[in-house]
Amino acid sequence: MLKTRLTEKLNIDAPILLAPMAFASGGALASAVTQAGGLGFIGGGYGDKDWLEQEFTAAGNAMVGCGFITWSLANQPELLTQALERSPKAIFLSFGDPELFVEQIKQAGALLICQVQTLRDAKHAIDAGADIIVAQGAEAGGHGEKRATFTLVPEVADYIAKTAPDVLLVAAGGIADGRGLAASLMLGADGVLVGSRFWAASEALVHPNMWQAAIDATGDDTLRSKIVDIVRSRDWPDRYTINLVENDFSKDWHGRESALKTDKVAQQTWNDALSAGNTAIANTFVGEATGLIHDVKPAWEIIDMMVSQAKICLRSYS
Ligand SMILES: Cc1cc2nc3c(=O)[nH]c(=O)nc-3n(C[C@H](O)[C@H](O)[C@H](O)COP(=O)(O)O)c2cc1C
Numbered sequence: 095m096l097k098t099r100l101t102e103k104l105n106i107d108a109p110i111l112l113a114p115m116a117f118a119s120g121g122a123l124a125s126a127v128t129q130a131g132g133l134g135f136i137g138g139g140y141g142d143k144d145w146l147e148q149e150f151t152a153a154g155n156a157m158v159g160c161g162f163i164t165w166s167l168a169n170q171p172e173l174l175t176q177a178l179e180r181s182p183k184a185i186f187l188s189f190g191d192p193e194l195f196v197e198q199i200k201q202a203g204a205l206l207i208c209q210v211q212t213l214r215d216a217k218h219a220i221d222a223g224a225d226i227i228v229a230q231g232a233e234a235g236g237h238g239e240k241r242a243t244f245t246l247v248p249e250v251a252d253y254i255a256k257t258a259p260d261v262l263l264v265a266a267g268g269i270a271d272g273r274g275l276a277a278s279l280m281l282g283a284d285g286v287l288v289g290s291r292f293w294a295a296s297e298a299l300v301h302p303n304m305w306q307a308a309i310d311a312t313g314d315d316t317l318r319s320k321i322v323d324i325v326r327s328r329d330w331p332d333r334y335t336i337n338l339v340e341n342d343f344s345k346d347w348h349g350r351e352s353a354l355k356t357d358k359v360a361q362q363t364w365n366d367a368l369s370a371g372n373t374a375i376a377n378t379f380v381g382e383a384t385g386l387i388h389d390v391k392p393a394w395e396i397i398d399m400m401v402s403q404a405k406i407c408l409r410s411y412s
C-alpha cells in the first residue's frame with residue numbers, strides 16, 4: 095500500500111493505473127491490475143462494439159475504467175454509451191478534444207481522466223472538467239508527442255497547484271519500475287499510468303514474439319514514426335507519432351512516408367506480418383521503457399515490484 099491523493103480518490107491501494115492500450119489492455123489485464131491494488135482500464139482504442147462487450151465481460155465484477163482515442167470516438171459516439179452502461183469507475187480520453195463527451199460522462203457518474211501531451215492541452219482539459227490529468231511524455235509507448243515526462247509533469251503540477259488544486263495529476267511515459275513511480279511522485283504527480291510494462295504482463299493480449307522483441311530491445315532501439323499508421327490506414331492527426339521498436343521494415347520506410355502511402359504491397363506485407371507475429375516486418379509497439387523490460391510476468395508481480403521499490407527509494411531520502 096502506498097497512499098497518495100490518487101489512491102484516496104479512487105479507493106485503491108497503489109497509485110498505479112493501467113494504460114488503456116488498444117488491443118492489449120483487455121478485461122483480463124484490467125481486472126488483474128485492479129485486483130492487485132491499482133486501477134485497470136480496458137483499451138477501447140479505435141472502437142469495436144463486440145470487442146468492448148467481450149472485454150467488459152472478461153473483466154467480471156472488478157472495478158475498471160475504459161479508455162478511448164478521442165478523435166476516433168467522435169466517429170462512433172455510441173461506444174461511449176455502451177461503455178457507460180457497464181458503470182466504469184472512469185472514462186479515459188486521449189488524443190483529441192474531450193469537450194464533446196464531458197457532460198455524458200459526468201451524468202453517468204464516471205470520473206473523467208484526460209491524457210495530454212502539452213501544458214496547453216492540460217489547461218483545456220481542466221477547463222472542460224477533467225477530474226484527473228495524465229501528463230504523457232514522449233518516452234511513452236503508443237502515440238504521443240515531443241515533450242518529455244521529466245519537464246511536462248512538474249510544469250502541469252505547478253499549473254494545477256495554482257489554478258485547480260482539486261484536479262489530480264498522473265505521470266505517464268517511461269515509468270516501468272519503482273524508481274519511475276517514486277520519481278513521478280517527487281515531480282508532483284499523485285500517481286502513474288503504466289503502459290509498456292503492463293503490455294509485457296502475462297494477462298495482456300500480445301503476441302509472444304512481440305514480447306520477445308521488446309525484451310531484446312533497449313530504449314535506444316525505439317523510434318517515433320508515422321509509418322505504422324500509414325500501413326494500418328489509421329487517420330491520425332499530424333501532431334501525433336507512435337513509438338515502436340525499429341526493425342527491417344522501419345529502416346526501409348521511415349523517412350519515405352509518401353512512397354509508403356502508395357505502396358499497397360508493402361502495406362499488406364506489414365499487416366500479414368502483424369497477424370503472423372513476424373517482428374522483422376511488423377513493428378513492436380512499445381516505448382523507451384522497453385529497455386527496462388526483461389521478462390513477462392503477471393500484473394500483480396509488476397505492481398508489487400513497483401510499490402516496494404518506490405517505498406525503498408522514497409525512504410532513502412527521508
Ligand atoms: C501498445 C500500446 C498501445 C497504446 N494504446 C493507447 C490507446 O489506445 N489509447 C491511449 O490513450 N493510450 C494508448 N497508449 C499510451 C498509454 O496511454 C500511455 O501513455 C503510455 O503507455 C505510457 O508510457 P509507457 O508505455 O512508457 O508506460 C498505448 C501504449 C502502448 C504501449
